[in-house]
Amino acid sequence: MTEKDVVERLEEIVGKKNVQADKIGLTSYGYDATLLSGVGMATVFPLSTEHVVKLVKLANEAGFTLIPRGAGTNLSGGTIPDGRCVTVNFSRMKKILDIDTENFVAVVEPGLVNFDLQAELEKKGFYYPPDPASYKATTLGGNLAECSGGPRCFKYGVTRDYILGLEVVLPDGKVIQTGGRNFNSEPGYDLTRILVGSEGTLALLTKIFLRILPLPAAKKTMLAIYNQVEDASQTVSDIVAAGIVPTTLEMMDNLLINTAEDATGAGLPRDAGALLIIEIDGHPEDMDEQVETIAGICKKARVREFKMARTAAEVDQLWLARRVVIGSVARRRPSYSLQDITVPRSMFPNMVSGILQIAKERNLEVGILAHAGDGNMHPLVLFDQRIEEEVERVHLAEKDICALALELGGTLSGEHGIGLLKKKYLTLEFSPVAMACFAKIKNSFDPRHLLNPGKIMNL
Amino acid sequence: MGVLNDVYEMLNTCNKCGFCLTACKTYKTDLREPLSPRGRIQLIKKLVDGVIEPDQDYEDAINSCLLCGECAVACPSGVKGNELVLAARRDLKLRHGIKPFAKSFALKTLASPSRLEHGFNFFKGVGKGLLKRIDGLDYFRGVDIRNMPAAEKPFLEQVPEQITVGDPQKKVAFFVGCFLNHSLDGTAHSVVKVLTKNNCDVIIPKDQVCCGLPQYAYGDFESAKANARKTIESFLDRKPDAVLTACASCGSMLRDEYLKLFADEPGYLPRVKEFCAKVFEFSEFVEDQIKLDESKLKAHTPVKVTYHDPCHMARHLKITSQPRQVLKSIPRLQFVEMNEANRCCGASGLVQAFYHQLSTDITRQKTQNIVDSGAEVVATSCPACMLRIQGGLNFAGKQQTVVHVADLLAKAYED
Numbered sequence: 001m002t003e004k005d006v007v008e009r010l011e012e013i014v015g016k017k018n019v020q021a022d023k024i025g026l027t028s029y030g031y032d033a034t035l036l037s038g039v040g041m042a043t044v045f046p047l048s049t050e051h052v053v054k055l056v057k058l059a060n061e062a063g064f065t066l067i068p069r070g071a072g073t074n075l076s077g078g079t080i081p082d083g084r085c086v087t088v089n090f091s092r093m094k095k096i097l098d099i100d101t102e103n104f105v106a107v108v109e110p111g112l113v114n115f116d117l118q119a120e121l122e123k124k125g126f127y128y129p130p131d132p133a134s135y136k137a138t139t140l141g142g143n144l145a146e147c148s149g150g151p152r153c154f155k156y157g158v159t160r161d162y163i164l165g166l167e168v169v170l171p172d173g174k175v176i177q178t179g180g181r182n183f184n185s186e187p188g189y190d191l192t193r194i195l196v197g198s199e200g201t202l203a204l205l206t207k208i209f210l211r212i213l214p215l216p217a218a219k220k221t222m223l224a225i226y227n228q229v230e231d232a233s234q235t236v237s238d239i240v241a242a243g244i245v246p247t248t249l250e251m252m253d254n255l256l257i258n259t260a261e262d263a264t265g266a267g268l269p270r271d272a273g274a275l276l277i278i279e280i281d282g283h284p285e286d287m288d289e290q291v292e293t294i295a296g297i298c299k300k301a302r303v304r305e306f307k308m309a310r311t312a313a314e315v316d317q318l319w320l321a322r323r324v325v326i327g328s329v330a331r332r333r334p335s336y337s338l339q340d341i342t343v344p345r346s347m348f349p350n351m352v353s354g355i356l357q358i359a360k361e362r363n364l365e366v367g368i369l370a371h372a373g374d375g376n377m378h379p380l381v382l383f384d385q386r387i388e389e390e391v392e393r394v395h396l397a398e399k400d401i402c403a404l405a406l407e408l409g410g411t412l413s414g415e416h417g418i419g420l421l422k423k424k425y426l427t428l429e430f431s432p433v434a435m436a437c438f439a440k441i442k443n444s445f446d447p448r449h450l451l452n453p454g455k456i457m458n459l
Numbered sequence: 460m461g462v463l464n465d466v467y468e469m470l471n472t473c474n475k476c477g478f479c480l481t482a483c484k485t486y487k488t489d490l491r492e493p494l495s496p497r498g499r500i501q502l503i504k505k506l507v508d509g510v511i512e513p514d515q516d517y518e519d520a521i522n523s524c525l526l527c528g529e530c531a532v533a534c535p536s537g538v539k540g541n542e543l544v545l546a547a548r549r550d551l552k553l554r555h556g557i558k559p560f561a562k563s564f565a566l567k568t569l570a571s572p573s574r575l576e577h578g579f580n581f582f583k584g585v586g587k588g589l590l591k592r593i594d595g596l597d598y599f600r601g602v603d604i605r606n607m608p609a610a611e612k613p614f615l616e617q618v619p620e621q622i623t624v625g626d627p628q629k630k631v632a633f634f635v636g637c638f639l640n641h642s643l644d645g646t647a648h649s650v651v652k653v654l655t656k657n658n659c660d661v662i663i664p665k666d667q668v669c670c671g672l673p674q675y676a677y678g679d680f681e682s683a684k685a686n687a688r689k690t691i692e693s694f695l696d697r698k699p700d701a702v703l704t705a706c707a708s709c710g711s712m713l714r715d716e717y718l719k720l721f722a723d724e725p726g727y728l729p730r731v732k733e734f735c736a737k738v739f740e741f742s743e744f745v746e747d748q749i750k751l752d753e754s755k756l757k758a759h760t761p762v763k764v765t766y767h768d769p770c771h772m773a774r775h776l777k778i779t780s781q782p783r784q785v786l787k788s789i790p791r792l793q794f795v796e797m798n799e800a801n802r803c804c805g806a807s808g809l810v811q812a813f814y815h816q817l818s819t820d821i822t823r824q825k826t827q828n829i830v831d832s833g834a835e836v837v838a839t840s841c842p843a844c845m846l847r848i849q850g851g852l853n854f855a856g857k858q859q860t861v862v863h864v865a866d867l868l869a870k871a872y873e874d
């Protein structure tokens with residue numbers, strides 16, 4: 001089947017309005033939030049499970065591959081097309097099918113944007129805890145496929161902890177439902193959990209059953225400012241050791257404080273070495289005591305200033321500053337390389353000082369952002385893609401950082417997925433036997449390598 | 460390519476994070492990447508890089524932008540999507556003039572006062588009658604033509620060049636703008652009334668022309684400059700204390716964009732600056748420059764009013780509190796906020812004519828928010844928004860009416 005025939009068949013399935021195969025469209029679906037790009041044959045916008053089934057059958061018949069895509073904000077090259085493939089964009093499958101506040105369940109289509117769900121839930125006094133910093137743009141399907149985390153995940157866990165069940169289209173066009181509305185775990189193999197974080201390589205998601213929670217009765221947001229980044233990381237260890245579980249324990253270093261301040265004008269102290277954004281929630285009567293304990297721990301770690309956000313507007317400002325961090329570094333240099341590593345909490349201070357050391361040795365500017373509570377860290381290495389020699393040093397630094405994380409007993413992906421970008425480091429972390437096990441899982445779902453080929457591992 | 464090379468660093472600063480997607484009404488409505496800020500920016504960059512050609516699909520992506528500025532507010536990296544689109548339109552203009560024919564015709568008509576008048580006259584007479592008779596065309600492209608007001612004769616012909624008061628506190632030159640001159644002349648009269656009631660002499664230069672924004676927005680800087688120069692000279696000649704406009708779009712052109720337009724003429728720039736410093740938007744002037752004597756305002760029937768922030772008010776002029784203050788000072792007016800008050804209504808110059816389906820879908824979201832607010836009246840500060848939103852409300856069979864802030868204030872001076 002020629003490319004032109006494929007496009008015609010696609011149009012028969014979803015209608016002309018839901019296919020884009022012009023040059024502009026191919027370019028527009030060729031990138032994600034990384035520096036990678038590629039070109040496919042077309043992009044289609046299915047509106048129903050039935051559409052997806054027909055698309056998969058056509059792909060089998062005509063011999064092309066499928067690249068599932070949500071909002072294209074992933075940081076691992078997970079939606080980059082390559083050659084004879086069609087991008088399946090879920091942005092128009094975005095219905096909320098049910099919000100069941102009695103049983104704490106929401107049923108949604110995968111193209112629904114996280115933020116749009118939150119807005120509807122809030123009207124009913126509920127929320128969905130996983131809130132990646134990119135939540136205003138990202139789809140729940142993308143969140144699920146990457147097993148995204150968010151600032152709240154220290155206390156509340158990541159996407160995986162909120163998925164009750166799925167409806168998916170398998171690579172042979174058959175539809176199955178895994179899990180369901182019931183809270184209890186599924187009998188047999190837990191297919192839901194295999195599919196969460198599978199980066200679009202095993203099946204196409206068409207319906208998601210999510211667990212939702214009532215909004216907490218009380219919340220306190222604090223800002224701790226330090227002269228030295230080491231003091232901030234010490235505080236993190238001490239808070240956790242004291243048995244306190246904040247919802248959020250986010251750290252930003254001096255460089256990121258400055259770029260975030262450029263972006264928001266939130267009033268962050270530009271000369272500080274690091275800051276922590278700490279948020280706790282729970283019963284109103286417990287709040288004061290916890291704040292006091294946290295203040296004490298910060299003081300012991302030589303905090304320069306400890307503040308409580310007094311108004312909702314102040315809380316919003318702090319959160320805005322936190323959410324824009326990654327994007328805001330472009331104000332300093334046009335490109336960044338972002339690692340997504342997680343180390344045991346006790347190793348957190350070692351990892352921070354190790355990164356600073358690597359930056360110095362490679363003569364690069366590095367900003368450190370961390371969901372510090374669970375040891376997940378995003379070192380942002382700044383550079384300019386147009387300067388080749390610098391790009392080389394960046395690659396070396398990336399390698400150093402990954403090696404150090406593994407050496408400290410950590411892992412390479414906390415939450416951004418492997419995609420194309422982190423593939424080369426996966427073998428550093430897993431033994432050949434484990435890698436073979438991965439390949440078997442992929443092959444048993446998708447023997448013809450129809451879905452998102454080349455992502456996570458080469459087969 | 461010069462224009463785009465000049466903005467290349469900003470194009471390159473976009474790191475494709477997608478934070479702007481939700482902010483963009485055209486994307487949220489259509490849900491295709493090329494109609495998003497990130498999509499548009501990447502296409503412009505690819506054009507400069509020589510990866511794509513400026514074909515019709517490219518032009519559609521560029522020309523369907525509302526220039527609402529929402530993306531610039533949302534971008535953590537400081538990228539201004541609306542400015543990049545403007546540069547891309549300028550680039551297209553330099554490549555091959557403005558296509559399609561109709562768009563270039565519309566812009567030329569706006570630029571020339573005599574042609575514009577002919578246009579409106581045609582519309583008043585034959586055109587409107589003709590359209591009325593053709594069933595289904597009443598709501599031609601989402602604009603409610605049947606009910607669209609057209610002035611019997613242009614406002615500029617209805618009033619003397621100078622209106623004086625007894626003990627003038629200020630001398631104000633009124634920049635009327637095309638819409639108030641030809642369509643919403645009642646609002647222009649409201650503006651004059653409020654000014655005279657507040658002891659301002661009003662000068663209404665008869666030789667005033669279009670501010671040049673419609674041409675500027677599609678990259679025709681030459682025509683825009685010609686009109687800008689006429690405006691600046693005509694108004695400065697009258698030596699006013701202030702130049703006042705009741706149109707947010709004209710306001711942003713007169714106050715801010717003229718400075719950018721003439722950035723390449725350092726010799727003339729001081730004169731431009733002198734002019735721009737005198738420009739005030741209606742509610743801004745009323746709140747900040749004259750002290751509104753609330754005791755003079757009379758109470759009428761109680762009315763529930765909400766406010767729509769035009770894009771040019773909220774994000775270009777950055778005037779948001781003053782119109783609300785003016786409304787709240789009117790006796791027995793109950794003010795309510797609507798959801799998404801500052802989001803675009805879908806008008807955006809010629810976008811509503813050439814991408815009418817998209818525009819209509821965006822307007823529908825606005826009218827829904829108005830209805831949900833429970834208000835009976837929507838006040839706003841831009842005639843283009845007034846016509847667009849009123850059309851949308853009529854289209855949906857709703858009773859709410861749209862007025863200018865000046866109309867409500869002027870009414871409070873009536874017995």
Ligand SMILES: Cc1cc2nc3c(=O)[nH]c(=O)nc-3n(C[C@H](O)[C@H](O)[C@H](O)COP(=O)(O)OP(=O)(O)OC[C@H]3O[C@@H](n4cnc5c(N)ncnc54)[C@H](O)[C@@H]3O)c2cc1C
Binds near residue numbers: 147
């Ligand atoms: C500035 C910035 C900040 C970020 N912050 C965070 C953060 O705090 N935490 C975090 O975890 N991530 C973060 N991310 C990463 C990214 O936003 C997440 O990975 C997000 O979940 C991706 O969602 P998306 O809708 O953009 O999906 P895409 O990028 O479009 O796709 C992601 C993956 O999902 C697959 N996929 C999408 N839809 C389907 C479907 N229906 N069926 C099967 N597979 C599908 C794709 O094939 C791909 O592999 C950030 C990214 C940026 C740019």
Ligand code: SF4
Binds near residue numbers: 479480500540
């Ligand atoms: S314009 Fe700004 S917000 Fe949008 S993708 Fe580019 S960097 Fe991100």
Ligand code: SF4
Binds near residue numbers: 484486527528
């Ligand atoms: S100016 Fe408005 S319509 Fe244009 S890209 Fe930005 S947000 Fe979208």
